[in-house]
Amino acid sequence: MYSPPHAADSDSDGSLLSDVSASPPRRHTPPRPQLPPPKPRPRPVSTSKPKPKPKLKSTPSNTSASAPSPTLHAAALSDPHGLTARIASVSALTAIASKVSVSSFRRLVQSRNPSFDPDTAFTAPASAPSEVPSIAPYLPPAAFDAPPQVRPKRVNTPASALSEIPSAVPCPPLAASDAPPQARPKRVHPNSVSEVTTATTVEQSKRPRGGSEGNFVRLNINGYGRRRTFKNAQTRRSTKFRSWQRQRVAGAIPCGPGDEERDFVVEALLEREKKGASNAVLEAVEMAREDPSEQNLLSLLKAAYGYDSFREGQLATIQNVVAGESTMLVLPTGAGKSLCYQMPAMILPGLTLVVSPLLSLMVDQLRKLPAFLPGGLLASSQTSDEFHATRQRLLAGEMKVLFVSPERFLNEEFLMIFKDTLPISLVAIDEAHCISEWSHNFRPSYLRLRASLLWRKLNVQCILAMTATATTQTLEEILNALEIPSDNLIQMFQVRENLQLSISASDSRLKDLMLLLKSSPFADMRSIIVYCKFQAETNFVCKYLCDNNITAKSYHSGLPIKSRSRVQEFFCSNKIRVVVATVAFGMGLDKSDVEGVIHYSLPESLEEYIQETGRAGRDGRLSHCHLLLDSATFYKIHSLSHSDGVDEYAMSKFLYQMFSSENATGHICSLVKELTSRKFDIKEEVCTCFFRPACT
Numbered sequence: 001m002y003s004p005p006h007a008a009d010s011d012s013d014g015s016l017l018s019d020v021s022a023s024p025p026r027r028h029t030p031p032r033p034q035l036p037p038p039k040p041r042p043r044p045v046s047t048s049k050p051k052p053k054p055k056l057k058s059t060p061s062n063t064s065a066s067a068p069s070p071t072l073h074a075a076a077l078s079d080p081h082g083l084t085a086r087i088a089s090v091s092a093l094t095a096i097a098s099k100v101s102v103s104s105f106r107r108l109v110q111s112r113n114p115s116f117d118p119d120t121a122f123t124a125p126a127s128a129p130s131e132v133p134s135i136a137p138y139l140p141p142a143a144f145d146a147p148p149q150v151r152p153k154r155v156n157t158p159a160s161a162l163s164e165i166p167s168a169v170p171c172p173p174l175a176a177s178d179a180p181p182q183a184r185p186k187r188v189h190p191n192s193v194s195e196v197t198t199a200t201t202v203e204q205s206k207r208p209r210g211g212s213e214g215n216f217v218r219l220n221i222n223g224y225g226r227r228r229t230f231k232n233a234q235t236r237r238s239t240k241f242r243s244w245q246r247q248r249v250a251g252a253i254p255c256g257p258g259d260e261e262r263d264f265v266v267e268a269l270l271e272r273e274k275k276g277a278s279n280a281v282l283e284a285v286e287m288a289r290e291d292p293s294e295q296n297l298l299s300l301l302k303a304a305y306g307y308d309s310f311r312e313g314q315l316a317t318i319q320n321v322v323a324g325e326s327t328m329l330v331l332p333t334g335a336g337k338s339l340c341y342q343m344p345a346m347i348l349p350g351l352t353l354v355v356s357p358l359l360s361l362m363v364d365q366l367r368k369l370p371a372f373l374p375g376g377l378l379a380s381s382q383t384s385d386e387f388h389a390t391r392q393r394l395l396a397g398e399m400k401v402l403f404v405s406p407e408r409f410l411n412e413e414f415l416m417i418f419k420d421t422l423p424i425s426l427v428a429i430d431e432a433h434c435i436s437e438w439s440h441n442f443r444p445s446y447l448r449l450r451a452s453l454l455w456r457k458l459n460v461q462c463i464l465a466m467t468a469t470a471t472t473q474t475l476e477e478i479l480n481a482l483e484i485p486s487d488n489l490i491q492m493f494q495v496r497e498n499l500q501l502s503i504s505a506s507d508s509r510l511k512d513l514m515l516l517l518k519s520s521p522f523a524d525m526r527s528i529i530v531y532c533k534f535q536a537e538t539n540f541v542c543k544y545l546c547d548n549n550i551t552a553k554s555y556h557s558g559l560p561i562k563s564r565s566r567v568q569e570f571f572c573s574n575k576i577r578v579v580v581a582t583v584a585f586g587m588g589l590d591k592s593d594v595e596g597v598i599h600y601s602l603p604e605s606l607e608e609y610i611q612e613t614g615r616a617g618r619d620g621r622l623s624h625c626h627l628l629l630d631s632a633t634f635y636k637i638h639s640l641s642h643s644d645g646v647d648e649y650a651m652s653k654f655l656y657q658m659f660s661s662e663n664a665t666g667h668i669c670s671l672v673k674e675l676t677s678r679k680f681d682i683k684e685e686v687c688t689c690f691f692r693p694a695c696t
């Protein structure tokens with residue numbers, strides 16, 4: 001059994017006109033181990049440069065990176081994905097190498113994109129004694145260079161100037177020392193979304209614009225115009241090996257039983273002989289496979305990511321999934337849902353398919369995959385060359401995680417890839433609330449994601465549904481559609497502690513909004529989202545703000561994709577301070593330092609409110625969310641929420657007409673939906689419902 005979201009409880013009893021906080025004041029609250037207490041944002045000096053703030057996303061403490069600290073802490077601070085920790089482990093665990101059994105995972109690590117072989121790329125200096133688990137001095141490759149650990153300065157770009165800024169900001173040219181020599185082959189990030197760049201050297205084929213992934217941001221998913229170098233990626237797998245592998249996949253070279261396993265062994269032995277290197281991650285994966293106990297999973301977490309402990313809900317979810325039990329996970333935004341499919345993807349033998357509603361989300365998640373977890377994506381905006389290159393990598397077993405849109409499940413060519421060949425261990429459905437017609441982001445293509453289809457067509461072993469917000473009704477629908485037992489619902493508190501929520505009654509919302517934006521704490525904020533209910537509302541609110549010298553842009557689904565993409569890009573790079581938007585803005589927004597969310601209009605549901613306020617303070621800092629409440633909007637939305645209702649009297653008249661004695665049996669009853677709906681004053685959909693097999 002699951003209980004309704006806690007947030008519903010906390011919010012419902014709060015007085016509308018008083019401050020409502022998701023949590024008691026911080027001084028009364030003991031600090032939680034997983035989420036460090038929010039640090040108040042230092043206010044930037046209004047005249048010039050704001051003080052740079054360290055941006056230590058999701059580090060367990062405030063320890064300075066330069067302070068002497070245990071290996072993993074240092075690694076976690078300088079490298080949130082734990083790359084440094086893994087690199088150190090390569091040299092430290094040479095001795096363990098011989099014990100590591102060879103597995104398909106090892107093969108995946110080694111047969112991944114040849115331009116990024118961790119063993120060669122991250123070999124410790126020869127002088128370092130192999131037994132000492134010390135961190136080898138590590139310079140991250142250029143493409144992994146973390147952004148500077150300070151908040152970007154606030155740039156007050158006048159609204160008028162924004163239209164002149166080009167939509168694609170060109171990458172700065174590489175430093176001479178970083179630029180690859182001209183003669184060298186192009187190197188690509190192992191999880192680069194560009195599948196074709198390595199496979200084809202010929203001119204890029206023309207790419208159709210846009211796609212049906214529902215993305216509203218045009219993305220540079222193929223990395224055009226981008227130059228990346230990987231300082232440490234020194235070796236590539238030989239061309240001979242690759243062509244042999246391709247031939248074997250294509251069936252040109254016979255593959256006997258056990259051949260693959262033998263190849264792995266030979267390869268692994270050669271590797272070990274050559275470099276004497278191993279990987280702590282591999283050992284931890286093996287141990288977790290044999291026994292997914294808390295201790296073994298913790299070791300893997302530490303080895304793979306450098307984190308010391310799981311956050312709430314993570315361990316239980318991972319253990320469920322590894323045990324093959326379909327699970328529903330409800331965690332707040334930024335609480336670490338991705339880890340709950342990434343770790344099982346390392347442990348489970350087959351492929352992990354991640355369904356994501358937006359291309360921008362897919363690209364973002366693909367980029368965030370740990371470097372040793374090879375991944376790819378299939379998007380409708382890819383060319384057929386790109387599709388086939390991804391398919392090839394999949395069939396060659398070079399991929400562990402594949403991101404796809406829900407629309408893919410309508411595509412037979414896609415489904416055929418998995419027919420009898422590729423075992424899928426896990427299907428992770430991100431933003432699972434889109435399945436429910438009751439949710440604020442219902443997406444019809446998600447309806448296709450039924451457990452029956454996934455099992456029948458893809459022989460999926462286990463399903464993991466993830467969302468940040470879902471009402472009881474939405475949860476019920478998801479559990480039913482994906483046939484997840486209600487015992488396997490893992491739900492954590494939905495409003496983050498670092499969010500300060502407040503509400504005020506307002507008869508003149510425009511003026512109050514201006515006042516709010518010009519007074520503390522909003523006056524000092526660099527990034528604010530103002531949510532409105534209607535598209536037209538966003539336009540006039542935005543105009544009002546611009547007229548009052550506030551850099552703002554509106555965003556709603558009625559705008560052309562290009563404009564929306566530009567607004568999002570400018571907001572992310574702090575060129576726009578305020579975005580006035582409808583619900584369309586936010587999903588896929590990768591900006592952790594949004595400091596304030598203001599609701600100009602009342603959201604339609606509590607889940608919508610939680611989702612939208614959740615876009616603030618994802619960096620863990622204290623952030624503010626305010627709701628302007630006026631009675632006119634309340635009644636307008638109230639009436640909208642009842643607009644789908646059907647009048648009981650009209651309904652019984654309609655039913656009588658349909659099933660009266662003369663029509664009851666042996667007659668084919670014809671119905672012109674439009675006429676009938678007018679005659680009985682009910683919606684056409686209601687008439688349609690009588691002809692849907694599910695409803696009869």
Ligand SMILES: Nc1ncnc2c1ncn2[C@@H]1O[C@H](COP(=O)(O)OP(=O)(O)OP(=O)(O)O)[C@@H](O)[C@H]1O
Binds near residue numbers: 309311332334468
């Ligand atoms: N156990 C952990 N310890 C420390 N940091 C963690 C842990 N798990 C995840 N993180 C970090 O938390 C941050 C947010 O994680 P993630 O992006 O997976 O959140 P999310 O729930 O998927 O967010 P969203 O709902 O926006 O997709 C990441 O930087 C991740 O590395």
